[in-house]
Each structure stands twice: as C-alpha cells, then as structure tokens.
Amino acid sequence: MRDARIKPKQLPSVCPWLFSLLINTLWISDLRAVDFDTFKQEAEKAGAVYVAYSDGEEFRQLFVEGKASEAIHRLQSLTPDDAKTVYDYFILGNMLYQLDPNGSYSYMIRAERLEPDNPMILYERGMHEHRNSQFQSALRYYERLVRARPQGLNPIAWAYITHAYLMQGDVDKAFNAWRKSDFSEHHIAIEKGMYTLFSNSRQEARREALIRDIEAGATEKLCDLWTLDSNWEVDWWNQRPKADYLAFDRSLIARMVTDNASPQAAQLRLCQDIDRLSKEELLQRLQALKISPPDNQLPVSATLIWRIFAQLTTMEAATPNQLFDRYGAQLKSYAAQFPQESLYYDLLGFLYANAGKSDALKEVDEYGWKILKKEKFANSYVIGLGRENKAFIPTLNEALREFPNSAFLNTIYLQFGEKNKQTLARYVASQFSNVSGSTYRLSDYMASLQYELENL
Known part of the structure; x- marks a missing residue:
C-alpha cells in the first residue's frame, strides 16, 4: 500500500502538502470552496473501519497465504457499495494505490465525480494519470492545485510537477516547479516519492x-x-x-x-x-x-x-x-x-x-x-538495428512512445537523434523515473539541463 496503510489519525500522510496549509478553506479559481476540516473528519470516520480491518490478523494472514485478492475484496466489502460515500472512495483509492492500481483508479474516478474540485482528490487523480504516462492530463490536475495555493504543495508534489512539465517539453515551467521543490533539503523524500509514482513491481x-x-x-x-x-x-x-x-x-x-x-x-x-x-x-x-x-x-x-x-x-x-x-x-x-x-x-x-x-x-x-x-x-x-540502419530512428521513436520514461532509450536518442529543448528535457525527465540506477542526483541533471539549454 502507498504510504503504508492509511490510518485516519495519520491522514496527513495521504497528502502531506494539504495539511501544511494555514487556512481551513481553500478556494480553487472559480470552483466552490472545499472545507478541509469537514473532509478530514468525515474521511477519518469512514476510514476507521478499513484501517481497523487492514491492521487485523485476518487481513495479514490472507496476504501471508497469497490471497491478496480475497483480502482486498473483503476490505472493499466492509461498506456496501450502495452506502459508499466520497470518503470511502477516497480512502480505498489511496489504500489500494500500489496493491490494486486499477481498483484504486476506479475509486478515485468515483470520488472525483462526487467532489470534482476537492484538492485531495485532484492530487490523487493527477498521480494516477502521471503513473499511466498521461502527462498532459496529469498536469491539468496539478495545475489546479498550483492555482489554489502554490505554497501549500509539498516538495514531492513539486517534483512530480517538474517531471510532467519536462515530459511535455515545457522547461520554463519545469524549472519554476523544481525551485519550489527545494531538492537540497528534501532529496531523500523526493527520490522515494519517485518510487511511489513509478514502481511497478506488483x-x-x-x-x-x-x-x-x-x-x-x-x-x-x-x-x-x-x-x-x-x-x-x-x-x-x-x-x-x-x-x-x-x-x-x-x-x-x-x-x-x-x-x-x-x-x-x-x-x-x-x-x-x-x-x-x-x-x-x-x-x-x-x-x-x-x-x-x-x-x-x-x-x-x-x-x-x-x-x-x-x-x-x-x-x-x-x-x-x-x-x-x-x-x-x-x-x-x-x-x-x-x-x-x-x-x-x-x-x-x-x-x-x-x-x-x-x-x-x-x-x-x-x-x-x-x-x-x-x-x-x-x-x-533498437541497439541491435545499428545506427546505420535507416529504420533506427523510426524504431527508436516507436520504442520511446511505448516506454517514454526509459533512461536508456532517451540517452540513445540524445546521442543519435536530434538534440533540442524537448529531447534534452525528456532525457532529464527519464532520470526521475530511474533515480535508483544513477550515480548523480536529480539536481545534477537539472543543472546540466540548464547549461545545455543555454548553449544550444
């Protein structure tokens, strides 16, 4: 489960940036007000039954016996479908983020239908779109958060936004988001946050x-x-x-x-x-x-x-x-x-x-x-084709469309394809999703990107 199992008393760990706000009500552009205290209290109330079960021996034993699907089904069934509220959908969507990505996605869609302007739900929806390599769609959710109150987002969220902008080739907005992530102070949390977003171990x-x-x-x-x-x-x-x-x-x-x-x-x-x-x-x-x-x-x-x-x-x-x-x-x-x-x-x-x-x-x-x-x-x-093969670049592009986060493919393209603002940005973006395999920090790649762009 993402962020371990979400406990109501630890609900800020679901979206840490949200509870760093100094106000109780946040207005998003022309959208209706969202009462955070009410949402938090109701989510805690709805989530109590799920957390109690997920902390229990039956749930643990089902996983030990290799019955994860049964454990998830029992968790979902604690509240009948016709009695589930936006709070149930939100809590279940968060708890299942890594265990059952499809189920988590479905729950967050339902939560969004009921409260389409809720920042907590928008953040989760952005993460789902981001994980599915739908970067433009992810940015639509992230940008609504930024318009709401930029200083309210935590460093991990700003790093996610940086990556999405890089994948879209919008380097100016990427650098702006990156500065707000304050990587030097939060590099461990940000790098671990990349695992949350990009891991697919299942x-x-x-x-x-x-x-x-x-x-x-x-x-x-x-x-x-x-x-x-x-x-x-x-x-x-x-x-x-x-x-x-x-x-x-x-x-x-x-x-x-x-x-x-x-x-x-x-x-x-x-x-x-x-x-x-x-x-x-x-x-x-x-x-x-x-x-x-x-x-x-x-x-x-x-x-x-x-x-x-x-x-x-x-x-x-x-x-x-x-x-x-x-x-x-x-x-x-x-x-x-x-x-x-x-x-x-x-x-x-x-x-x-x-x-x-x-x-x-x-x-x-x-x-x-x-x-x-x-x-x-x-x-x-791709490597087996050889650079001299006329199908090399078209095949490389095909592979990149399927695996846009590949550090290897983006590196090859930077070496043998066209070097421009977008390809440089995507190369650096690919390091975010492969941070475990690099000897350099993400800040090093961002600094190199700045240098390369200035010398294009």
Whole structure:
C-alpha cells in the first residue's frame, strides 16, 4: 500500500502538502470552496473501519497465504457499495494505490465525480494519470492545485510537477516547479516519492499467481516463490526477506514436495542454498542433479536456471558460450512451452548475445518487446538495428512512445537523434523515473539541463 496503510489519525500522510496549509478553506479559481476540516473528519470516520480491518490478523494472514485478492475484496466489502460515500472512495483509492492500481483508479474516478474540485482528490487523480504516462492530463490536475495555493504543495508534489512539465517539453515551467521543490533539503523524500509514482513491481499479485499455480500442481514454481519472498522489494534501494511469507513457503513446500529424496526436492534445496555455496559445492550439486555435463539437463524453473547461470559465470565455472552450447536448445524449448514467462527469453537473449547469434537475438527481442511488452527487449532490439540502419530512428521513436520514461532509450536518442529543448528535457525527465540506477542526483541533471539549454 502507498504510504503504508492509511490510518485516519495519520491522514496527513495521504497528502502531506494539504495539511501544511494555514487556512481551513481553500478556494480553487472559480470552483466552490472545499472545507478541509469537514473532509478530514468525515474521511477519518469512514476510514476507521478499513484501517481497523487492514491492521487485523485476518487481513495479514490472507496476504501471508497469497490471497491478496480475497483480502482486498473483503476490505472493499466492509461498506456496501450502495452506502459508499466520497470518503470511502477516497480512502480505498489511496489504500489500494500500489496493491490494486486499477481498483484504486476506479475509486478515485468515483470520488472525483462526487467532489470534482476537492484538492485531495485532484492530487490523487493527477498521480494516477502521471503513473499511466498521461502527462498532459496529469498536469491539468496539478495545475489546479498550483492555482489554489502554490505554497501549500509539498516538495514531492513539486517534483512530480517538474517531471510532467519536462515530459511535455515545457522547461520554463519545469524549472519554476523544481525551485519550489527545494531538492537540497528534501532529496531523500523526493527520490522515494519517485518510487511511489513509478514502481511497478506488483509483488503481491505475482506472489498470489505463483501460489495459485503451485497449488494447482506447478511445483517447479516453488523456486520462483522462494526467491521472491527472500528478496522482497521494499523500494528501489532495499530488498529483504519476508519472514512470515517464507514461513508459509516452508509449509507449502512440505505439503507439495513429500519425497525429500526426489530430484525436485534436491533442486529446491539448491534454490534455497545457491548463494551460499562455494564453487566446488555448486559444481558437486549440479553434477548430482545431472545439470552438468555430460547430462546437461536443466530444471524447468526459469528462476533456478537464471540463478545457476549467474553463479557459474560469476565464479568463472562456465562461459556464456559454453552455456549456450549445453543448454540453448532446451531453453528455446522451454520458451516455446511457456510463452508468457519472460525470464526464459531473458536467458535466451543473454546466450544469443554472447554467442553472436544476432538473428536469433533480434527474434527474441522483438517477441519480448511487442508481445511481452518489456522495455529491456525494446532497448536491445533498437541497439541491435545499428545506427546505420535507416529504420533506427523510426524504431527508436516507436520504442520511446511505448516506454517514454526509459533512461536508456532517451540517452540513445540524445546521442543519435536530434538534440533540442524537448529531447534534452525528456532525457532529464527519464532520470526521475530511474533515480535508483544513477550515480548523480536529480539536481545534477537539472543543472546540466540548464547549461545545455543555454548553449544550444
């Protein structure tokens, strides 16, 4: 959930800028007055039932068991649909922002219909449009907030506005908003705010799907589940094990894998232990599982294959070319058998790239981009075309339309496409949505943008 779970007594964390205002009533242009005290009190009252349930053991246990959808359904059902008010819609929309983006969007739309001029709702609606790369639409909501009382917005909101203006190529307004964000004083909060807006990990949904498939018999996905819960993403900078989820995973493993002497049980133990094994121990395990030569029989789990390949190459126990010779045909077969599992295509791309199989790599990249809708494949496809190819720039533009926040694609365009105010602005904007992967601060990029524009 965004901002943890929203508790009525902590309601300012929903929209911190709102409660920094020194007045109780805010007028937005020619719109009707919004009584913040009344809205806050009513939202607290309506939200109490949702917060009490979300803090309870039943809600927590449903998530532990991989039943996030059921937990969300029960949360939504606490107040009958025909009795829900704007306050219910607002609270539920906020609580579900990361857990259920579509549900959150729907609730905020309903809240907006009932109170179209409420700044708290406008801010949330702007964030939804922004997250969906509808930058012009997002700015319409943000600008209404700015007209209301600019000094009332918090630094994160000003940073969001900066990004949206950059994506629209309006650098003057972007710089104006950026100055108001006071990045030097609030850089940690602003960078974490970018995670809130741009993260798309959907871990709970993925975990629920894995557990459902495992309980239906796809026990090869136990490694995927264990790996997910062992490296739970807190934000872009932090991952840690989820102890209660792993405890459930152990019970699920005991229920689904009853023969501890089976190859499946041994593969799962390898999945759990692989990061702690020495080179010699790893090779012994692989030999016992007939994964090493001369058998060269891969497990079905794409996650386990990825981790094996990563360890073998890191330890210099095998080269990518050797892995291609041993396992390329099997991986291609697995990819055909499980066409929606992108990790098989990641693995094939890795092997094809290192083996110099450019035609095969192009085919994998095209599938990963056009069918699986993954940015990494679009990046590889564009680079694979080569600058001399007349389709290079048109294809790069096509990829950028689909992945406008891609730092990689915007960097490539800045190098090989037209360098102007808009392309410079979009390059800097792409750093906002990829702040975790940069060695520079956002303030450095904004300063560089100022310099580049002055020297165009």
